[in-house]
Amino acid sequence: MTTIHVPARVGPIDPLQASKTASSFASALRGCATAVSDVTSWTRAHGVPANWSGNAADAADHAMTIFARDCDAMTAALEKATTACDVYADQVVQLHEDRDQLVTDRVDLNKAIDDLIADIEGADASQTEPLQARADRLKERVDHLVERIDTFWKRVERAEDRVIAALTSVDTVGEGAKAATGKGRVDTAALKDELAGLGDDADAVNDWWKDLSPAEREALKISDPDLVGNTNGIPTGDRDESNRTSLARDLDRLRNVPEDELSTEEKELLKRAEAAEDALALPGSDKDRNTGEPVDVNLLVYQPAAFDGDGAVAVSYGDPDTADNTAVIVPGITNDGSTIVGNAEDAYRLFDEANQKGDSMATIAWMGYDAPSVNPADAWDTPEEIWDMGSVITEDKAEAGGLLLSQFVDGLRATDEGERSHLSVIGHSYGSTTAANAAHDHGLHADSLTLIGSPGASGGVHDVSDLGMPEGKVYVGSADNDFVTWLGREGDVGMGEDPAQKDFGAKVFPVDPGPEFHADDIGQGIENHTSYFNPDSTSLANLTEIVQGDEPQVVEGREKDANDYAFDWVKDEVTYQVEKEIETTKEEIKDSWDKGTDWVGDRYDDFSGLWR
Amino acid sequence: MNRVSSMLPMARTLLGVALALAVLAALTSCSLDASGDDESGGGESAGGEAKEFKAEMDSLARELLPDLVEAIGSRPEELEARFIERGGFGVWDYQAGSTWEVKGEPRLDKVEQVLTDHGMPVERPGTTSDITATQGNVRVSVSWDEGAAISTATLEFNTLDAAGGDDEYAEQAPPTDYLGFLR
DSSP: OOOOOOOOOOOOOOSSSSSSSHHHHHHHHHHHHHHHHHHHHHHHOOOOOOTTTHHHHHHHHHHHHHHHHHHHHHHHHHHHHHHHHHEEEEHHHHHHHHHHHHHHHHHHHHHHHHHHHHHHHHHHHHHHHHHHHHHHHHHHHHHHHHHHHHHHHHHOOOOOOOOHHHOOOOOOOHHHHHHHHHHTOOOOHHHHHHHHHTOOOOOHHHHHHHHHHHHHHHHHHHHHHHHHHHHHSOOOOHHHHHHHHHHHHHHHHTTSGGGSSSSSHHHHHHHHHHHHHHHHTTTTTBTTTTTSOOOEEEEEEEEETTGGOEEEEEEEOOTTTOOOEEEEEETTTOOGGGGHHHHHHHHHHHHHHHHHHTOOOOEEEEEEEEEEEEGGTTTTHHHHHHHHHHHSSHHHHHHHHHHHHHHHHHHHHHHHOOOOOEEEEETTTTTHHHHIIIIIIIOOOEEEEEEEEESSSTTTTSSGGGTOOOOHHHHHEETTTOOOOOOBBBSSSSSBTTTHHHHHHHOOOOOOOOOOOOOOHHHHHHHHOOTTTTOOOOOHHHHHHTTTTTOOOOOBOOOSSSHHHHHHHHHHHHHHHHHHHHHHHHHHHHHHHHHHHHHHHHHHHHHHHHHH | OOHHHHHHHHHHHHHHHHHHHHOOOHHHHOOOOOOSSSSTTTTTOOOSSHHHHHHHHHHHHHHHHHHHHHHHHOOOOOOOOEEETTTHHHHHHHHEEEEEEEEESSSSHHHHHHHHTTTEESSOEEEEEEEEEEEEEEEEEEEEESSSSSSEEEEEEEEOEEEESOOOHHHHHEEGGGGGGGO
């Protein structure tokens, strides 16, 4: 009897105790650190009130100094702990990936062993030699896998030891104080100076950030989350963590104040913070079909008090640093930080459509400029609304927004990892004028520019060549019954040419025209203007193609002048309204006549009754 | 007829013309003007449209969802209906949607059967989805997509027309948990 030595199957690999959500602990710790850092800064900046004097004032001043020092010690301790946890969280993600690979390899190897055993059972003596050779090769693979598993658990242990050591090194006030005054303490003021010196150069910012140590990055995220979160060139993950810290801080502070004690500004701030929170929560439990994980949502801009309180915010579905395709959606008038959920809904719908075929997607609702935030329905109610509406007449805000958009896109380019992402910019309404301004005035480093519901492609842009985009990569969608698209005109007044015109030279893609509407149903007109991302619409289908880098359907551009759509509508509308009122008046006269004859009839009956 | 009521037709005519001229004025000034209207659509006095749309969609979802989920073969982890404003225009869509992992072959025939059984005209494929069906002001769509890692089903309910004027109601209406409609 011949014996073949077959290696034993590799035993199961224990699950990792640490969850992939370990990063949420680091985030919570960072939030605490920022809160304590804020208290430290406030205490140092204020001291005792100026009108206090005498021994009590000296004592209070002394106490506040001690308090500030202790707070700083806590901040230093939390900086160290957060850095350690953040590094550990990254390691845990990597360890999970490595374990998954080991599990896959183990399953494959055990199957190969099972197959060998089955072959041996059905073999005769003449096959002993090749079967033993197979068994030997499998033994080598088993030994190698067991060694990898052993190394893997040693890495797990080392990672845990490091984080534990870091945490225990700062778990007393004394150790915190030592960390605060020690040589290794990060000088965040100096880092901020360095960052300021880089200006708006997103590539330089990105290089500088990558050169910082984890401790330096963490210290800056704790002391200045607003700065880190909103600086173009800093990677998406770090911006998101910092902005979420700021958001949590605002929500925590404002929700703990009784509503009737909040000032008007605080109420507005809370409204914007809650809108950002809602936008982040939009995907709920939805799964990303390319990763099988929950959708990755990132808060790329969070400045709720920017632009005189209108607020700036940008939310990304998917990670633009790693996505194959990225789209930036620029909203138009009526939008500000409080309306981000509606913009985010559009972005998320586009994400869901385009995040397919194995190509990863990131779509960004970018409310990062000061759009004229007028609601047409309220336009006549308050002088402020009318004043803000006045800004729609000019391109000032589109010009200022164009610069900000251009810088934001540069930031995305700087943080892009791996193969260059296909990047699309989609401007809607006044946002299309803003995006065109960015392209014309500052250079838009995107692969395509799409203008939808556009009132004009900005002054100074006569045709597609003035936008400086790659050839054939300017797309336009204009619904015939979208009244905003009737405004485009060349000349000093207005926001420039209608980009849907044939002679403008853009690729015009079909969109649903929307129902005709009348002046007494302006809501339908607004719906027509805001339907470009509607579920199952022709427009959404074409936008999906564009952001995936494919070509949409293309139709002939308009030959009828944009303004003529409006003149025709006004002409028809006057006729319609007059005819309608003639009909209504006729009905009312008839009603009155009928009522009058009824009244006369009734009186006749009354009098007749008297004589009976 | 008193004097005030006798002036109403004329006032409405003037308002209509004024609104039309407002758009004309917008052209000359290139303002994105659209004044608040008084009768329907965007005005605050439209009254009850959001509530009506919500009732219609909730009612359909209550009736349809148990059969639909059974046809798909698995249920979403979350499915909440809520109002979402289009920008700051004061027009509100009411919608619910979820994307979740599914195993096995697409069960779109079963989905289509359920929608047909409920008397809904079916379009297959829809423009961006695999199946859409409408009833009144509500659209239901289902997609079955394969990604690099998993296959997913996406189920959406949404109103076709947006509700105007009911800002306060739409803003304050809490989300409705559609999973509560499942048996």
